[in-house]
Amino acid sequence: MRIIHTADWHLGRLFYGIHLTEDQSYVLDQLVEVLQDTRADLLIVAGDIYDRAVPPPDAVTLLDQTLSRIALDCRIPVVMISGNHDSADRLGFGSRLLKSGGLQLFSTPSHDIARVTFGDQHGPLDVYALPYAEPPSIRQLTDVETVVDHDSATRTLLERVHPMNLNSRRSILVAHLMVQGGIGSESERPLNVREDGSVSPTRFRGFRYVALGHLHRCQTVANDPRICYAGSPMKYSFSERNDQKSVTLLEIDADQVTSQQIPLSAKHDLRQLTGNLAELIAAATDDPSTTDYLKITLTDSGPILDPMGQLRRVYPNTLHIERTLPLATATDLPSLELAQRSESIGDRQLFEAFYQQVAGSKLDDELAPLLDAAIEEVQAIEAER
Ligand SMILES: [Mn+2]
DSSP states (O other), X not given: OEEEEEOOOOBTOEETTEEOHHHHHHHHHHHHHHHHHTTXXXXXXXXOOBSSSXXXXXXXXXXXXXXXXXXXXXXXXXXXXXXXXXXXXXXXTTHHHHHTTTEEEEOSOOSSOEEEEEEETTEEEEEEEEOOOOHHHHHHHHTOTTOOSHHHHHHHHHTTSOHHHHHHSEEEEEEEOEETTOOOOTTOOOSOSSSOOEEOGGGXXXXXXXXXXXXXXXXXXXXXXXXXXXXXXXXXXXXXXXXXXXXXXXXEOSSOEEEEEEEOOOSSOEEEEEEOHHHHHHHGGGOTTTXXXXXXXXXXXXXXXXXXXXXXXXXXXXXXEEEOOOOOOGGGOTTTTHHHHTTTSOHHHHHHHHHHHHHSSOOOTTHHHHHHHHHHHHHHHHHHO
16 A cells, blocks of 8 residues: 655744745645556645644645546545644544545544555455543543653553554554654744653554654654654744655555655745855845845845845745854953943944944954034034933
């Protein structure tokens, strides 16, 4: 059986104020192609379908169109769970009705963990679905007092899978969790504020494969090739700028599981550029991808007029600018006692100290006369009052 595992679509996400729906549509088109090219038998989507509880209308339309193409047009069944960003109730609307259309959607945990059985020439294959849920709701559902965190909640639910089933049948698990040893990026929202919310990888004994969502980097966890995050299909933070985004293709035969990454390309890649403004603007001429989403670190030391406006003329998707002003360290700060002395200190000395703190160097011969002129002008204005 061939299965495509993906997660963390985050439809409707805003990135530095930009709606990503068109970019998301671009990668989901590739997903549909991958499903067709690999002749996949099943698609697994492991949560965080939407970016927020109430997604914008065009994100809902994109999800509707994508799932209809996959389940109805391509006739590829889909198993989908909700993640911590989804509203379980809203996402779960119509899930019983959708089942007949080939979409198995699990958004609320059930007392007995949900199972869908597929099959091929090697026999049945069980897919267990564990949608994201807060530990208190699992405690209430199971009536097990020892459920206090995600680890104990997961343990309690997985204990309900009959060991005989796990031993005698091929089983895979779909879950949206933080598993101990997983590596995050800057675009996940922590599952819990008070505890780290992580689940021990030892909870997954018996499964041939654990199709995870939550972490946006594609990875296997705890040196166990069975426990995998497919990662998000596109980059949602600059910390992921060097990652290759992909979906995971699994092939499961009678007793083996093999997996490989199928790369996805972005409509606009994420890049970070560093340099002074003039160099960066000049470099745009030879840059084949000036429409990428950019974070720019400017190394100029002096003041710059409207750097965003200047950069966007050549890099229209400049999203964020940082300056690397060499701030003076505490030891060479003449301004440390300045707060107390500022009453008695002259304007010129005060500004020199300020300049040195911000620019990291003393006022040079070129700037000094400008400062003198400016101070004289201000003093003249004050004298006239
Ligand atoms: Mn996520």
